[in-house]
Amino acid sequence: MTEETMTLEVTRYRPGHDREPRTESFTVPYRKDWVVLDALNHIKDRIDGTLSYRWSCRMGVCGSCGMMVNGVPKLTCAAFLRDYRPGPIRVGPLANFPVIRDLVIALDDFMEKLRRVKPWIIRAVEKPVADGEYLQTPAQLDAYKQFSMCINCMLCYAACPVYGLEPAFVGPAAIALAYRYNLDSRDEGYRLREPVLSEAVGVWECTFVGECSVVCPKGVDPAAAIQRSKLAGATDWLLSMIMPWGGRR
Amino acid sequence: MPGDDGYQHDLLVIGGGGAGLRAAIAAAEESNRLSIAVLSKVYPMRSHTVSAEGGTAAVMRENDSLDTHAKDTIFGSDFLADQDVVEVFVKEAPGEVIRLEHWGCPWSRDPDGRVSVRPFGGMTVNRTLYAADKTGFHMLHALFQTSLKYERITRYDEWFATSLLLEDGKVCGVTALNLHDGQMRPIVAKAVIMCTGGAGRIFPFTTNAAIKTGDGMALAYRAGVALKDMEFVQYHPTGLPGTGILITEAARGEGGHLKNKDGYRYLQDYGLGPPTDTPVHRKMELGPRDILSRCHIQEHQKGRTFDGPDGHYVHLDLRHLGEKLIDKNLPFVRELARNYVGIDPVHEPIPVRPVVHYMMGGISTDITGKTSLDGLYAAGEAACVSINGANRLGSNSLTELLVFGARAGRAAARHALERPTLRSNPLAQLASDERRRLDQRFLRADGREKIADIREEMQKAMESGCGIYRDRATMEGTCQTLRKLRERFAHISLADKDAIFNTELIAALELECTLDVAETVARSALAREESRGSHTRTDFPKRDDARFLKHSLAYRTPDGPRIEYLPATITRWPPEERKY
Amino acid sequence: MTVPRVERPGLYYPKLPATWWLRNANYFRFMLRELSSVFIALFLVVFLIQLHRLPQGPGAYAAYLETLRAPGWIIFHVLALAFALYHSVTWFNLTGVVQVVHLGERQVPPRLVVGASFALWAVVSVVLLWFLLRG
Ligand SMILES: Cc1cc2nc3c(=O)[nH]c(=O)nc-3n(C[C@H](O)[C@H](O)[C@H](O)COP(=O)(O)OP(=O)(O)OC[C@H]3O[C@@H](n4cnc5c(N)ncnc54)[C@H](O)[C@@H]3O)c2cc1C
Ligand code: SF4
Numbered sequence: 034m035t036e037e038t039m040t041l042e043v044t045r046y047r048p049g050h051d052r053e054p055r056t057e058s059f060t061v062p063y064r065k066d067w068v069v070l071d072a073l074n075h076i077k078d079r080i081d082g083t084l085s086y087r088w089s090c091r092m093g094v095c096g097s098c099g100m101m102v103n104g105v106p107k108l109t110c111a112a113f114l115r116d117y118r119p120g121p122i123r124v125g126p127l128a129n130f131p132v133i134r135d136l137v138i139a140l141d142d143f144m145e146k147l148r149r150v151k152p153w154i155i156r157a158v159e160k161p162v163a164d165g166e167y168l169q170t171p172a173q174l175d176a177y178k179q180f181s182m183c184i185n186c187m188l189c190y191a192a193c194p195v196y197g198l199e200p201a202f203v204g205p206a207a208i209a210l211a212y213r214y215n216l217d218s219r220d221e222g223y224r225l226r227e228p229v230l231s232e233a234v235g236v237w238e239c240t241f242v243g244e245c246s247v248v249c250p251k252g253v254d255p256a257a258a259i260q261r262s263k264l265a266g267a268t269d270w271l272l273s274m275i276m277p278w279g280g281r282r
Numbered sequence: 283m284p285g286d287d288g289y290q291h292d293l294l295v296i297g298g299g300g301a302g303l304r305a306a307i308a309a310a311e312e313s314n315r316l317s318i319a320v321l322s323k324v325y326p327m328r329s330h331t332v333s334a335e336g337g338t339a340a341v342m343r344e345n346d347s348l349d350t351h352a353k354d355t356i357f358g359s360d361f362l363a364d365q366d367v368v369e370v371f372v373k374e375a376p377g378e379v380i381r382l383e384h385w386g387c388p389w390s391r392d393p394d395g396r397v398s399v400r401p402f403g404g405m406t407v408n409r410t411l412y413a414a415d416k417t418g419f420h421m422l423h424a425l426f427q428t429s430l431k432y433e434r435i436t437r438y439d440e441w442f443a444t445s446l447l448l449e450d451g452k453v454c455g456v457t458a459l460n461l462h463d464g465q466m467r468p469i470v471a472k473a474v475i476m477c478t479g480g481a482g483r484i485f486p487f488t489t490n491a492a493i494k495t496g497d498g499m500a501l502a503y504r505a506g507v508a509l510k511d512m513e514f515v516q517y518h519p520t521g522l523p524g525t526g527i528l529i530t531e532a533a534r535g536e537g538g539h540l541k542n543k544d545g546y547r548y549l550q551d552y553g554l555g556p557p558t559d560t561p562v563h564r565k566m567e568l569g570p571r572d573i574l575s576r577c578h579i580q581e582h583q584k585g586r587t588f589d590g591p592d593g594h595y596v597h598l599d600l601r602h603l604g605e606k607l608i609d610k611n612l613p614f615v616r617e618l619a620r621n622y623v624g625i626d627p628v629h630e631p632i633p634v635r636p637v638v639h640y641m642m643g644g645i646s647t648d649i650t651g652k653t654s655l656d657g658l659y660a661a662g663e664a665a666c667v668s669i670n671g672a673n674r675l676g677s678n679s680l681t682e683l684l685v686f687g688a689r690a691g692r693a694a695a696r697h698a699l700e701r702p703t704l705r706s707n708p709l710a711q712l713a714s715d716e717r718r719r720l721d722q723r724f725l726r727a728d729g730r731e732k733i734a735d736i737r738e739e740m741q742k743a744m745e746s747g748c749g750i751y752r753d754r755a756t757m758e759g760t761c762q763t764l765r766k767l768r769e770r771f772a773h774i775s776l777a778d779k780d781a782i783f784n785t786e787l788i789a790a791l792e793l794e795c796t797l798d799v800a801e802t803v804a805r806s807a808l809a810r811e812e813s814r815g816s817h818t819r820t821d822f823p824k825r826d827d828a829r830f831l832k833h834s835l836a837y838r839t840p841d842g843p844r845i846e847y848l849p850a851t852i853t854r855w856p857p858e859e860r861k862y
Numbered sequence: 863m864t865v866p867r868v869e870r871p872g873l874y875y876p877k878l879p880a881t882w883w884l885r886n887a888n889y890f891r892f893m894l895r896e897l898s899s900v901f902i903a904l905f906l907v908v909f910l911i912q913l914h915r916l917p918q919g920p921g922a923y924a925a926y927l928e929t930l931r932a933p934g935w936i937i938f939h940v941l942a943l944a945f946a947l948y949h950s951v952t953w954f955n956l957t958g959v960v961q962v963v964h965l966g967e968r969q970v971p972p973r974l975v976v977g978a979s980f981a982l983w984a985v986v987s988v989v990l991l992w993f994l995l996r997g
């Protein structure tokens with residue numbers, strides 16, 4: 034019996050040599066329990082050591098291994114070969130990002146945006162550690178929990194045409210994280226995050242394509258976070274217009 | 283990022299996992315005059331702390347006490363933990379987890395709003411805090427996001443530290459390779475903290491991520507620091523066959539059962555009974571990991587495990603817990619089982635087998651995180667401050683990152699404040715020497731050995747010699763194989779000669795580190811002629827306090843590690859027989 | 863207002879092709895929704911003209927209505943109606959995502975919120991129809 038195989042069409046880009054990405058085909062053994070990442074590791078170990086990509090946990094939680102698989106952003110450690118039979122499978126770097134090499138994208142842009150939305154607990158007065166924890170009921174936890182599940186895998190940015198057209202857009206994951214802190218019963222930083230969210234490239238840049246939430250592997254639903262932030266921002270603005278003492282918090 | 287001459291800091295943390303970030307924040311809070319840098323080979327939130335699932339231990343409730351936590355830890359360590367260190371550990375743990383709560387970690391809560399605690403293996407009361415079953419993920423992201431608040435913390439993301447810079451016997455920085463441009467740079471600092479995590483990748487079958495290659499351990503070892511207690515490698519009893527993906531101990535803490543192929547809860551045959559419906563602390567499935575892993579092997583030898591394409595396994599049965607509880611407290615377990623073995627634990631038992639999980643050993647440090655080398659500190663899994671001894675209790679490690687990360691951060695900060703400014707010129711010279719070494723060794727060399735081959739053979743040798751059961755003959759074989767692999771490594775060949783994002787070069791450097799670390803594990807194991815905690819010798823089945831109530835220290839020599847010993851510190855808990 | 867991004871040498875910057883919205887069904891539906899606003903806007907213009915004719919006397923109004931009876935205009939109105947419906951349905955579907963409704967401690971499931979919005983829409987439409995067709 035000959036071994037079953039599958040073909041991967043992998044995007045290659047060698048900085049300083051290639052002006053544009055090109056495609057290279059590799060044939061790998063087909064195993065029913067292999068994910069696309071296993072196939073890439075096979076290529077690197079056994080066929081071509083120069084192939085570059087990121088990975089680490091291979092259990093869908095570190096967020097390193099996002100790539101375009103047949104044109105759709107996926108975690109390659111959670112994309113099984115068996116779901117793409119008979120192939121070939123196209124594997125490329127995440128869309129909308131600058132490519133450093135092969136399947137490796139640059140994400141300094143996101144890291145900068147993440148810092149700008151102030152993703153940490155902000156309080157007027159901090160409670161001393163000796164006084165114990167802040168109480169938070171399970172319901173208060175549930176209010177933001179979903180938005181705290183983001184693994185920064187960048188699949189949502191790769192799915193977002195707005196980000197593709199306007200790279201300054203703060204984008205789904207960063208807004209979802211800002212919103213997560215705004216919703217946290219321990220936080221008082223809404224006022225400080227609001228300016229970043231309400232600027233032109235903030236939430237209002239989003240035209241609600243909704244694809245970010247479709248591709249998100251962790252059920253974060255960043256689209257909801259963005260729309261709800263819009264609603265909060267708009268209500269806030271309205272209140273500040275009609276009430277002498279301004280909006281909430 | 284600083285300019286060409288600007289790679290100068292007061293304090294440099296290598297590693298952006300839980301320990302590294304905690305250390306950096308502690309240092310930033312210790313003094314606002316310090317320039318601090320965190321250098322990591324992956325973006326900090328990709329560090330392997332992210333995959334910790336079950337929880338983190340600290341005394342939080344009235345029914346608990348610091349002494350019970352200390353006693354459980356020491357008992358679990360088979361009396362090899364340093365008891366003074368354990369006392370400090372349990373005392374500072376509650377403050378640390380509360381601090382993390384203040385920083386936004388979404389701990390699971392009781393109806394009254396207090397953080398919840400769950401049972402864990404080897405602990406006598408519920409004291410493990412958790413964030414559903416993604417504790418490490420939430421801790422790491424809370425720490426990372428909080429660290430963004432400190433402008434004085436500079437980050438070097440995707441930089442790979444290749445060696446420690448030494449001058450007059452003092453550490454004064456590292457050489458590091460920037461993956462983005464392939465340049466080697468000296469990063470000068472008055473104090474360096476190694477928080478590079480564990481080395482599970484010296485084994486073929488592990489819960490550890492690809493990045494866990496013991497780099498920091500190897501760097502310190504090459505600079506003359508001892509690696510302590512390296513023979514103690516923890517197997518976790520419940521990994522998924524094939525991938526080695528972890529099914530957290532919390533699954534048993536919530537009440538999951540381990541069953542052999544006859545559907546029988548076999549742990550009762552090994553002195554862990556009696557079996558009860560609701561989990562009882564330290565009994566049955568809540569026994570410590572070393573014992574549970576050994577039971578699995580014995581069960582296999584009796585022919586009572588299942589056989590699958592990926593080896594023997596038993597069943598972890600969660601069905602009786604019900605869908606609601608599983609979805610509330612173990613959603614990630616359900617997700618992993620569904621995705622990776624196609625099994626829904628609500629309806630079917632999960633196949634599991636023991637898998638390499640954690641290194642009790644590491645860079646030898648004192649209670650403040652300081653090593654024997656002036657200016658070098660270490661914390662987290664890379665370090666061995668000796669709270670884990672011969673066997674770590676589940677959920678003590680995440681707490682260790684916090685307590686000793688913070689301690690190392692503070693100690694290193696004070697050291698940096700006292701030390702005069704360093705001159706970076708001679709260090710630049712050292713960095714270009716290091717660059718030349720890499721070029722000659724990897725990029726210009728025309729060898730015939732492949733990285734993947736050497737790695738696979740090393741892993742195979744480690745599994746056969748340094749697995750759950752060990753004996754002299756096989757371990758000697760392993761040591762010989764490792765020596766030969768080291769020679770073969772000298773003839774390694776890389777296909778990739780490019781500068782930018784050369785992941786093959788990184789793989790070679792990591793392999794070099796794992797070879798060093800593997801050798802210290804094998805030699806320390808061979809020298810310890812007793813059975814204690816995770817180290818079980820079929821030729822020396824008893825614990826031998828007279829000869830081995832002491833830590834092993836592996837020092838580097840040209841012919842492989844030299845093993846010395848250091849007595850364990852006993853304060854209030856004299857060694858007794860470890861029975862559960 | 864946004865500053866163009868500084869491109870770093872060595873990196874490859876992909877460009878989104880003009881046909882990006884043909885790449886997947888979701889993008890396409892999104893484009894349809896955007897397009898629907900054009901038709902709704904056009905319809906409103908037509909409607910405004912109609913209102914404008916009203917004070918100009920019954921003759922002018924009737925003449926305008928006559929023009930609108932032309933097949934072209936009918937097709938336009940059918941299209942505009944279809945797009946208006948499409949826009950409204952997608953809009954109501956989004957309410958579940960956007961509006962979090964709490965009843966006591968519990969969050970109302972988004973599907974219920976969407977359902978309630980549709981129900982409300984139906985009720986209002988029926989009332990309006992009754993109002994218009996009564997005479
Ligand atoms: C699957 C799994 C589940 C676990 N669950 C639990 C649990 O429930 N409870 C518990 O207490 N413990 C648990 N543990 C153990 C615990 O998670 C780890 O011991 C701990 O997270 C290690 O943290 P660290 O900060 O020391 O290292 P890591 O988080 O591994 O971070 C290491 C850092 O060092 C950097 N680094 C390494 N080498 C270099 C280099 N050469 N140059 C530059 N940077 C480098 C890496 O980039 C990374 O940032 C679990 C472990 C695993 C594998
Ligand atoms: S929101 Fe979802 S898709 Fe976007 S980065 Fe976070 S986890 Fe990934």
Ligand code: FES
Nearest residue numbers: 091095096098110
């Ligand atoms: S390798 Fe970590 S998410 Fe895929």
